[in-house]
Amino acid sequence: MTNSLSLELGRLATMKPTELRSRWREVYGNVASNVSPDLIRRVIAYRLQEKGLGKLPSHIERELDRLNGKVGTSAPIPSRRGPILPGTRFVREWNGKTIAVTATDSGFEWDNDTYRSLSEIARKVTGAHWSGPRFFGLTAKVP
Incomplete structure (x- = not known):
């Protein structure tokens, strides 16, 4: 370079x-x-x-x-298969803020709290009902 x-x-x-x-x-x-x-x-x-x-x-x-499928389109997001292992990190940007979640043995840790599901975190972040797996990109949008 x-x-x-x-x-x-x-x-x-x-x-x-x-x-x-x-x-x-x-x-x-x-x-x-x-x-x-x-x-x-x-x-x-x-x-x-x-x-x-x-x-x-x-x-x-x-x-x-x-x-990538076609020029100008995103590759299809595969559905999640199997369990989410402790230590797995999920990162998503929302309204300019980075949301980083870590899977634990007892749930999901975010912002110094533990939640039962990714959906709880997605709801807390957005203020609306979201599928947690979809919010974090684990599943594709159903047409």
Whole structure:
């Protein structure tokens, strides 16, 4: 990796959200979607690396597209099979806040409390009824 690219990537790590959105406009020529600063940082970093080091070979892009289903769509989320083992961590971003839950022998630990289910945590986080497994991405949305 070139020294200037390394410096640019290092600067991204310390940029504030407004600076990141401004850098996005410089790199992409449009306004960034309403996504987290971390995602903006990663996408800009990818584009800068792509410009500096070259794109992925087309056969690799095709394989990634194949694995992802279709271009522009998400890969289907497989249904969870088997038990959730103690120590498993679930991470979800909600309204700019990262929700990190750890499975324990007695339930699920989040925010210094233990809950019986992921659904209890999802309800507490969102204020609405959610399927906990769906909220944490363990199951796909039923059409």
